[in-house]
Amino acid sequence: MPEATITFPILGENFSINPSSTYTIFGRELNWYGAIIAFGFLLAALYVTRRSKVFGLTADNIMDMLIISVPIAVISARLYYVVFNFSQYSDNPLDIIKIWEGGLAVYGGVIGGVLGVFIYSRIKKIPMAPVLDIGAFGLLIGQAIGRWGNLINREAFGVMTDVPWKMGLETAAGTYYFHPAFLYESLWNLIGFVLLHFYSKRRRYDGQMFLLYVAWYGLGRFWIEGLRVDSLYLFGTGIRVSQLLAGLSLLAALTILIRNRVKKSHNPEDMYVFSAARNKELSGEEQEHAEDRE
Numbered sequence: 001m002p003e004a005t006i007t008f009p010i011l012g013e014n015f016s017i018n019p020s021s022t023y024t025i026f027g028r029e030l031n032w033y034g035a036i037i038a039f040g041f042l043l044a045a046l047y048v049t050r051r052s053k054v055f056g057l058t059a060d061n062i063m064d065m066l067i068i069s070v071p072i073a074v075i076s077a078r079l080y081y082v083v084f085n086f087s088q089y090s091d092n093p094l095d096i097i098k099i100w101e102g103g104l105a106v107y108g109g110v111i112g113g114v115l116g117v118f119i120y121s122r123i124k125k126i127p128m129a130p131v132l133d134i135g136a137f138g139l140l141i142g143q144a145i146g147r148w149g150n151l152i153n154r155e156a157f158g159v160m161t162d163v164p165w166k167m168g169l170e171t172a173a174g175t176y177y178f179h180p181a182f183l184y185e186s187l188w189n190l191i192g193f194v195l196l197h198f199y200s201k202r203r204r205y206d207g208q209m210f211l212l213y214v215a216w217y218g219l220g221r222f223w224i225e226g227l228r229v230d231s232l233y234l235f236g237t238g239i240r241v242s243q244l245l246a247g248l249s250l251l252a253a254l255t256i257l258i259r260n261r262v263k264k265s266h267n268p269e270d271m272y273v274f275s276a277a278r279n280k281e282l283s284g285e286e287q288e289h290a291e292d293r294e
Contacts, residue, residue: 007168033149040145044138055130056273069116073109080108084232129207130272136213144189150182158227179227188220205266211253218250
C-alpha cells in the first residue's frame with residue numbers, strides 16, 4: 001500500500017498523513033528511507049564516538065571500525081534479504097545490486113557488522129569485546145530511528161487489529177487497521193538504549209553490553225516478528241527466519257550471561273578500558289624517559 005494515507009485514531013479522527021516515499025534534490029529522486037537510515041547512522045556515530053573513552057577506545061578507533069564495518073554490514077543486510085526472498089530476483093539477478101529500491105534486513109546488517117568488528121580487531125590488535133560493547137549502542141540508536149523509514153514506505157506493519165493504538169492505512173477500497181510493528185520495534189530499541197546506557201556504568205566485564213543487547217533485541221524481535229505480515233520465511237517453510245534467529249540469539253545470550261553471573265568472578269579492573277589506560281600511562285613514562293636521555 002505505497003500510496004495509502006496513514007492514520008492513527010488515537011491521535012484524533014482528523015489526524016492523517018500521506019508522505020511521499022521519495023524526495024528530489026538537484027533533479028535526482030531519492031528515497032526518504034535512505035535519508036532516515038543515514039540520520040540514524042549519524043546520531044549513532046556521534047554517540048559511540050563521544051563514549052568511546054569509557055570503553056578504552058578512541059574516536060579514531062571508532063571511525064576506522066566504521067569504515068570497515070559499515071560496507072560489510074550493508075552487503076550482509078542485502079544478502080540476507082536476497083537469500084530468503086530469492087524468487088523476487090531469480091528472473092532479474094542484476095536487481096540484487098539495486099539496494100536503493102529497498103530490501104535490507106536488520107539481522108543481516110548485525111551479522112555483517114560483527115564480522116566487520118572481527119576484521120577490524122584483528123587488524124588493529126584490539127580486543128573484540130569492548131568494540132562490540134560500544135557498537136551495541138550504535139545499533140540500538142540506528143534501529144530505533146531507522147524503523148521510521150518503514151512508516152514512510154508503509155511496510156513492516158503487523159496483522160490487522162482493533163487495539164486503541166492501531167495504525168490505519170486508507171485506500172480507495174477502504175481503511176484497514178494494523179499493529180504498527182515498526183513503532184513497537186523503534187520504542188523497544190529506544191528503551192533498550194536508555195537501559196543499557198545507564199547500566200553500562202555498572203558493567204563488570206568486556207562483552208557484557210553486547211550480550212545484553214543481543215538478549216534484549218532478540219526478546220523484542222521474537223515477539224514483534226510474530227505480528228508482522230511481511231516476514232522472510234525459511235525456504236518455503238512456515239518458519240520466520242528473523243523470529244528463529246531472534247529466539248536462538250536470545251537463548252545463547254542469556255546462557256552466556258547467566259553462566260558469567262553464576263560461575264565466573266569478574267574483576268571490573270580487568271576490562272580493556274583499564275589496561276588501555278595503564279598502557280597509555282606506561283607509554284607516557286617511556287616517552288618522558290626518552291626525552292630525559294636526549
